[in-house]
Amino acid sequence: MRTRLAVALMVALLVLYLVFAIRYGVFLVSVGQPIPVAMGIALFVLPLIAAWALVAELLFAVRAERLGVRLETEGGMPTEHLPLTPSGRIERQAATDLFPTYKAAVEAAPEDWRSWFRLGLAYDASGDRRRARWATRQAIRLSRA
Incomplete structure (x- = not known):
């Protein structure tokens, strides 16, 4: 549950960033001079790339989780008990x-x-x-x- 909250927070922050970047891009394009227009266009492209990466990562996570649940219900998850470090990670x-x-x-x-x-x-x-x-x-x- 904690991971989902962290992901939701990161998504919310990215969406907030996208909104501000697009608004600032609109402002720069409206200035009408070549350099601000170029920067404004870049501010439209970069959020699109970020949104694509976000969607791709979320789809990967959802699909991987579904496979993990499916494999677990089939009884096919690894059963080895590996030693842990003091922090709780697998050695x-x-x-x-x-x-x-x-x-x-x-x-x-x-x-x-x-x-x-x-x-x-x-x-x-x-x-x-x-x-x-x-x-x-x-x-x-x-x-x-």
Whole structure:
């Protein structure tokens, strides 16, 4: 619940930023001189890019959460109990040691979204967020097919 509140706050702040940026862009365009007009146009483009990125990230999060819930209801979530650091995070070395198991599962069944999702969880636990997102995107793509 705390994560959802944080996301809602960030979305609200971004929307507020978009409103002010667009209003200021309109003001700059109305000045009529070349440099302020160019800056005003940039203030229209940048919020569009930000809005696109926001929507893309929210869709990714919703789709990944749905796959996680689906996998959990099927009983397919990883069951290993990895040691935790004093802060409550999974010890990276233990996650890294377990990683080859999930990689082999993907190699054995490359069209199975479940194995890709578990691989994404393994990447995330070992601290490789970029590859975790990539594997999760693969899982989302395969689950839609």
